[in-house]
Amino acid sequence: MVFNDFASAWLGLLLAGCLIAFILGFIANKTHFCTMGAVSDWVNLNHTGRMRSWLLAIAVTLAGVTTLEYFGITNFNTTYPPYRNGQLIWAENILGGILFGIGMTLAGGCGNKCLVRLGAGNLKSLLVFLLIGVIAYFMLNPFPNSDQTLYSLLFYPWLHPLALNLGASQDLGALVADEAHTDGMRLILGSLIAIILLFIVVLSADFRSSKDFALGGLGVGLCVLAAWYASSQIKLDVDGQIYSLSQYYAEWDLLAESDSGKPASSAPLSTQSFTFINPIGQSIAYLASGLQAKLLTFGILACLGVILGSLTWALISRSFKFEWFASIGDFFNHLIGATLMGLGGVLAMGCTIGQGITGVSTLALGSILTLTSIIFASALTMKIQFYRMMYEREANFFKALSSSLVDLKLLPESMRRLKKV
Numbered sequence: 001m002v003f004n005d006f007a008s009a010w011l012g013l014l015l016a017g018c019l020i021a022f023i024l025g026f027i028a029n030k031t032h033f034c035t036m037g038a039v040s041d042w043v044n045l046n047h048t049g050r051m052r053s054w055l056l057a058i059a060v061t062l063a064g065v066t067t068l069e070y071f072g073i074t075n076f077n078t079t080y081p082p083y084r085n086g087q088l089i090w091a092e093n094i095l096g097g098i099l100f101g102i103g104m105t106l107a108g109g110c111g112n113k114c115l116v117r118l119g120a121g122n123l124k125s126l127l128v129f130l131l132i133g134v135i136a137y138f139m140l141n142p143f144p145n146s147d148q149t150l151y152s153l154l155f156y157p158w159l160h161p162l163a164l165n166l167g168a169s170q171d172l173g174a175l176v177a178d179e180a181h182t183d184g185m186r187l188i189l190g191s192l193i194a195i196i197l198l199f200i201v202v203l204s205a206d207f208r209s210s211k212d213f214a215l216g217g218l219g220v221g222l223c224v225l226a227a228w229y230a231s232s233q234i235k236l237d238v239d240g241q242i243y244s245l246s247q248y249y250a251e252w253d254l255l256a257e258s259d260s261g262k263p264a265s266s267a268p269l270s271t272q273s274f275t276f277i278n279p280i281g282q283s284i285a286y287l288a289s290g291l292q293a294k295l296l297t298f299g300i301l302a303c304l305g306v307i308l309g310s311l312t313w314a315l316i317s318r319s320f321k322f323e324w325f326a327s328i329g330d331f332f333n334h335l336i337g338a339t340l341m342g343l344g345g346v347l348a349m350g351c352t353i354g355q356g357i358t359g360v361s362t363l364a365l366g367s368i369l370t371l372t373s374i375i376f377a378s379a380l381t382m383k384i385q386f387y388r389m390m391y392e393r394e395a396n397f398f399k400a401l402s403s404s405l406v407d408l409k410l411l412p413e414s415m416r417r418l419k420k421v
Contacts, residue, residue: 096348097373135342275354
């Protein structure tokens with residue numbers, strides 16, 4: 001997709017993000033594609049259909065990304081966010097993933113699920129959206145009349161020094177092979193992991209019990225892959241010279257006649273796919289600015305697209321329904337959950353979609369750490385909630401915690417403090 005002027009190319013990027021996200025939101029609502037739901041089915045019902053649908057999405061995107069890269073169609077070394085950055089922020093990936101996993105469990109779903117539920121009429125998700133947005137924005141941007149962000153105040157001094165320098169890239173292919181054979185190794189590893197995941201998926205009776213599991217995994221995976229492809233292929237032709245959007249932005253003073261129509265930042269013009277926590281923060285900034293066009297990003301339009309896609313399915317299926325908080329406890333759970341998701345999603349550089357599918361598809365080690373941490377924290381939180389609900393006064397937090405860790409096979413049976421229900 002080659003355009004003759006920047007405005008048309010930028011509009012193409014925004015519309016591509018919105019259209020593909022519309023399909024994503026439609027599919028996610030129809031098939032109940034949800035990480036928290038997948039973890040809940042596994043932990044509470046011992047049913048792994050939705051979890052395997054998630055694995056299918058990862059397999060599809062991973063195979064597609066490594067193939068595109070091997071044939072030189074798309075470069076994933078300079079993406080937004082920079083998944084393959086040579087600095088492995090492992091402590092931030094793990095802590096952020098844990099905070100996000102706890103938060104999405106308390107708030108009833110991840111960032112993508114918040115948008116899907118909002119489109120279906122869930123007003124609780126409006127509070128979650130606003131709070132995630134404010135927290136995410138101030139994690140990356142300074143408070144008024146200050147040079148301090150939430151990240152610099154709460155996390156940078158003690159977490160950033162723990163980062164490891166892994167060289168040019170932190171993806172598995174670059175870590176295993178030398179520079180000359182990196183792309184080939186990425187294809188081999190990506191294909192191998194995708195095949196293993198596909199075997200795990202299709203051999204499961206739980207997965208085969210519903211066509212929606214296949215549709216959800218395949219559809220979401222293809223949407224993430226399509227966004228990667230579309231954002232990388234939008235180019236400008238300037239007097240026979242081909243530029244990417246970010247390259248044009250870097251030479252704006254030389255190529256453009258004026259600053260009219262110039263976006264606020266170059267980073268959101270890079271190759272990218274879906275992630276939702278930082279874009280929700282960008283959405284809040286865009287609304288607060290009075291809808292300044294220069295603040296529009298692929299991520300903002302993706303958030304809008306998911307909401308509209310979910311709304312469309314809700315209207316078609318007649319499932320649109322306004323929902324509000326069931327109790328004051330429900331309100332505070334969503335309040336705390338949204339706060340933790342805003343903090344954790346930015347800290348870990350992504351959410352269940354952003355790191356769990358989009359990031360993992362680049363084979364980034366940080367993305368794998370984040371996804372593992374999110375799933376662990378969500379499963380543990382659900383276990384603790386279950387024990388405290390079943391045993392009420394007898395189940396203090398520490399008894400519920402130790403028993404939950406035993407259930408997850410992370411502690412020996414001798415450390416169980418509550419009888420398994």
